[in-house]
Amino acid sequence: MNQKSASLDGPERCGDCPIRYRAVCAHCETDELALLEGMKFYRNFEPGQPIVWEGDRMEFVGSVVTGVATLTQTLEDGRTQMVGLLLPSDFLGRPSRDIAPYNAIAATKVVLCCFRRKPFEQMMRTTPHVAHRLLEMTLDELDAAREWMLLLGRKTAREKIASFIAIIARRDAALHKRDPGGRMRIDLPLTRESMADYLGLTLETVSRQVSALKRDGVIELAGKRTIILPDFSRLVEESGDDSDGGYLS
Amino acid sequence: MNQKSASLDGPERCGDCPIRYRAVCAHCETDELALLEGMKFYRNFEPGQPIVWEGDRMEFVGSVVTGVATLTQTLEDGRTQMVGLLLPSDFLGRPSRDIAPYNAIAATKVVLCCFRRKPFEQMMRTTPHVAHRLLEMTLDELDAAREWMLLLGRKTAREKIASFIAIIARRDAALHKRDPGGRMRIDLPLTRESMADYLGLTLETVSRQVSALKRDGVIELAGKRTIILPDFSRLVEESGDDSDGGYLS
DNA sequence: CGCTTTTTTGAGTCCCATCAACCTTTGTGG
DNA sequence: CCACAAAGGTTGATGGGACTCAAAAAAGCG
Numbered sequence: 001m002n003q004k005s006a007s008l009d010g011p012e013r014c015g016d017c018p019i020r021y022r023a024v025c026a027h028c029e030t031d032e033l034a035l036l037e038g039m040k041f042y043r044n045f046e047p048g049q050p051i052v053w054e055g056d057r058m059e060f061v062g063s064v065v066t067g068v069a070t071l072t073q074t075l076e077d078g079r080t081q082m083v084g085l086l087l088p089s090d091f092l093g094r095p096s097r098d099i100a101p102y103n104a105i106a107a108t109k110v111v112l113c114c115f116r117r118k119p120f121e122q123m124m125r126t127t128p129h130v131a132h133r134l135l136e137m138t139l140d141e142l143d144a145a146r147e148w149m150l151l152l153g154r155k156t157a158r159e160k161i162a163s164f165i166a167i168i169a170r171r172d173a174a175l176h177k178r179d180p181g182g183r184m185r186i187d188l189p190l191t192r193e194s195m196a197d198y199l200g201l202t203l204e205t206v207s208r209q210v211s212a213l214k215r216d217g218v219i220e221l222a223g224k225r226t227i228i229l230p231d232f233s234r235l236v237e238e239s240g241d242d243s244d245g246g247y248l249s
Numbered sequence: 250m251n252q253k254s255a256s257l258d259g260p261e262r263c264g265d266c267p268i269r270y271r272a273v274c275a276h277c278e279t280d281e282l283a284l285l286e287g288m289k290f291y292r293n294f295e296p297g298q299p300i301v302w303e304g305d306r307m308e309f310v311g312s313v314v315t316g317v318a319t320l321t322q323t324l325e326d327g328r329t330q331m332v333g334l335l336l337p338s339d340f341l342g343r344p345s346r347d348i349a350p351y352n353a354i355a356a357t358k359v360v361l362c363c364f365r366r367k368p369f370e371q372m373m374r375t376t377p378h379v380a381h382r383l384l385e386m387t388l389d390e391l392d393a394a395r396e397w398m399l400l401l402g403r404k405t406a407r408e409k410i411a412s413f414i415a416i417i418a419r420r421d422a423a424l425h426k427r428d429p430g431g432r433m434r435i436d437l438p439l440t441r442e443s444m445a446d447y448l449g450l451t452l453e454t455v456s457r458q459v460s461a462l463k464r465d466g467v468i469e470l471a472g473k474r475t476i477i478l479p480d481f482s483r484l485v486e487e488s489g490d491d492s493d494g495g496y497l498s
Numbered sequence: 499c500g501c502t503t504t505t506t507t508g509a510g511t512c513c514c515a516t517c518a519a520c521c522t523t524t525g526t527g528g
Numbered sequence: 529c530c531a532c533a534a535a536g537g538t539t540g541a542t543g544g545g546a547c548t549c550a551a552a553a554a555a556g557c558g
Contacts, residue, residue, distance in 0.1 A: 073399045075489050081402040083395035094388055101392065128377070135384045138391060139343055143350065145394040146332035150322045152401035153330040153449025157546065192505060200402025205546060207506055224505065224555075240324050406514065441537060451515055456538055473522090473537065 010042035010065050010111050017113070022089035023063040024137065027129040035127075039119040045069075045106035051092070052100040060114040061093030067110035068189040071102040072197060082198040084141075087171055091137055095121050108189050152200045155240055160199040161209040162238035165219065165227060169235070184229040185222070213238065259291035259314050259360050266362070271338035272312040273386065276378040284376075288368040294318075294355035300341070301349040309363040310342030316359035317438040320351040321446060331447040333390075336420055340386055344370050357438050401449045404489055409448040410458040411487035414468065414476060418484070433478040434471070462487070 011017045014025065014033050025036055042065075045051055051069060052058050064086045071084030083102060086092060092104060098117065124131050151163050166180075168188065173180040188195070192210075196203040213219045218238055220228040229235055260266045263274065263282050274285055291314075294300055300318060301307050313335045320333030332351060335341060341353060347366065373380050400412050415429075417437065422429040437444070441459075445452040462468045467487055469477040478484055 071395075073395065075399070075403060076491055077489075079403040081399040083398050096385075102395070125377075128374075128380070131377075131380060131384065135380065135387065136345075138384065138387045142387060142391050142394060145391060145398065146320075146322065146351070149332045149394065149398055149401055150324070150330040152398055154324060154328040191503095202547060203505080204507085204548085207504095208546095211506075240326075242325055440535095452537080453516085453539085454514060457514095460538075 010113055013037070014040075017065065019063060019065055019089040019113075023113075024091050024130060024133050025063075027133050028127075029129070032123075032127050032129060035123060036115065036130075039116050039123075041114050041116075043112045043114055045110040045112065047106055047108050049106045051104040051106060051110070051112065054100055054103050056100050057098050058093055058100050059098070059117055061091070061095065061117060061120055062112045062114035064088050064090050064092065065111040065113050068107040069110050069112075070105050070107050070190075070194060070197075072105065073102055080197050081200060082194065083145075085198065088175065090141075091134065093117075095124050095134075107191075107194060157199075157201055157205050157209050158212065158238065159240040160201060161195075161206065161213060162218070162235055163241065164195060164199060165213075165229070166232075166235050166239050166241075169229060169232065181232050184232055186227050186229070188225045188227060259362055262286070263289075266314065268312060268314055268338040268362075272362075273340050273379060273382050274312075276382050277376075278378070281372075281376050281378060284372060285364065285379075288365050288372075290363050290365075292361045292363055294359040294361065296355055296357050298355045300353040300355060300359070300361065303349055303352050305349050306347050307342055307349050308347070308366055310340070310344065310366060310369055311361045311363035313337050313339050313341065314360040314362050317356040318359050318361075319354050319356050319439075319443060319446075321354065322351055329446050330449060331443065332394075334447065337424065339390075340383065342366075344373050344383075356443060406448075406450055406454050406458050407461065407487065408489040409450060410444075410455065410462060411467070411484055412490065413444060413448060414478075415481075415484050415488050415490075418478060418481065430481050433481055435476050435478070437474045437476060 014020060014037050017023075020026070025033065028036065043062075045067075054073075066088055069086040069092070070082050071086065072080050072082050074080040086104070092112070093100075095117075124134070151160055155163060165186070165188075169184055169186050170180050172186050173184070190198065192203045192206045195201075196206045199206065210219075210221075214221055217230070218234055220230065222228055263269060263286050266272075269275070274282065277285065292311075294316075303322075315337055318335040318341070319331050320335065321329050321331050323329040335353075341361070342349075344366075373383070400409055404412060414435070414437075418433055418435050419429050421435050422433070439447065441452045441455045444450075445455045448455065450458075459468075459470075463470055466479070467483055469479065471477055
């Protein structure tokens with residue numbers, strides 16, 4: 001949108017950062033924040049651009065500030081499965097491991113707040129807040145992965161699509177501090193092919209099921225990537241999940 | 250085997266514990282160990298017996314000492330998917346959450362080393378070793394979950410079965426401090442139905458594919474639950490994974 | 499506007515789920 | 529000791545949901 005480098009780079013000061021209270025630095029006090037500020041740098045990625053490749057040495061860890069990135073694994077014959085979807089405030093990389101186990105790829109424009117590995121690992125050892133927050137976030141990610149496993153193993157194609165849209169809608173609502181419900185408008189951050197890799201389907205099946213949900217009035221389309229939900233609860237019914245959700249953390 | 254209560258309960262002293270150097274207490278010094286020793290108690294479970302039910306309040310967290318437990322999620326219509334397989338030294342429960350999000354069920358006889366929640370959470374805050382080890386274990390579990398997602402989303406039934414057997418064989422070998430390879434004999438800790446819930450299949454398909462692998466000479470059967478691997482690498486070929494594995498942690 | 503990328507739609511096929519029958523093992527009590 | 533039941537496992541027949549192959553439409557993009 002804005003061509004000035006200020007928009008291409010991240011916020012200069014952590015206090016202005018949009019993910020200040022959700023990222024790995026959430027619980028940090030001003031002195032710890034200063035420490036982090038000293039080891040951080042920003043990197044920008046274009047849609048489709050790899051962030052790290054499986055087997056690569058990673059000299060940094062970091063947080064997604066804006067945009068969406070994906071983690072994917074592939075079998076030798078080319079079948080690929082997405083195993084992580086990184087939204088703003090999500091963390092990329094693992095302390096005490098410098099070889100990336102997955103491909104990380106920018107799905108949209110991405111701004112990444114990177115920390116040099118060595119000083120970050122040192123900080124993990126000396127300050128409890130960062131380590132504690134990272135544990136919290138990792139446990140949340142594990143919960144999400146298990147929800148995802150239920151989807152991959154037991155849901156029908158139609159339920160998978162409905163679940164995916166519901167997940168994006170919930171995260172989007174959470175980002176704007178609203179509750180999902182009523183009429184909503186959401187942008188899909190992924191292509192049909194990436195959705196297929198997320199859901200363990202082919203892109204043709206994704207396209208067909210999206211069309212079917214539209215035909216049945218569960219969703220409306222405004223362009224290929226924008227979805228309007230007339231009734232969020234209707235979508236949840238189609239997802240196969242318990243209606244009560246249980247999404248309290 | 251042994252009817253004395255000594256075999257039904259866990260080891261009296263942590264120093265004698267079989268999972269002393271792999272569980273959440275792995276990095277603890279003697280003084281921290283004494284602290285843990287003061288808040289721990291043992292519980293025993295029979296095969297099929299629930300450990301906690303989804304929605305239950307958990308007044309403890311703990312480690313599997315011996316045996317195998319499963320974590321499962323279910324949709325309202327009864328479809329169930331296993332989302333965790335807890336082997337000796339694996340951790341059950343999450344600090345700062347007292348409502349269980351999954352069903353945990355003993356698959357075999359299980360001895361669980363339980364810690365009362367409150368003192369354990371206190372210890373998490375005061376001693377770095379326990380928190381650090383728990384983060385390490387959680388990150389490993391996340392890696393395993395992602396491997397599992399690739400299996401659920403993209404592998405064929407035959408590959409799923411081969412992968413499952415390979416996973417059990419690797420863990421079994423690790424427990425006995427051997428490398429997997431050559432001729433191996435392994436016991437499956439799960440019924441065909443539980444294997445199906447692990448792999449996102451039906452029990453009939455599991456049975457058929459096990460028979461097919463036997464017919465093709467990839468495995469031999471000694472009873473329903475005991476498998477002999479004439480050649481571990483042959484099994485890995487059938488699993489669809491890269492042969493090099495990449496199982497360094 | 500050409501050109502590529504993304505998406506949709508169609509026709510045919512196959513893998514795995516479903517439904518069903520049977521076998522084996524284990525345990526129980528008459 | 530054996531009849532019976534229950535649980536776990538195997539095998540067969542059938543059908544359907546998702547994949548594959550194929551082509552065209554739509555949307556970006558220089």
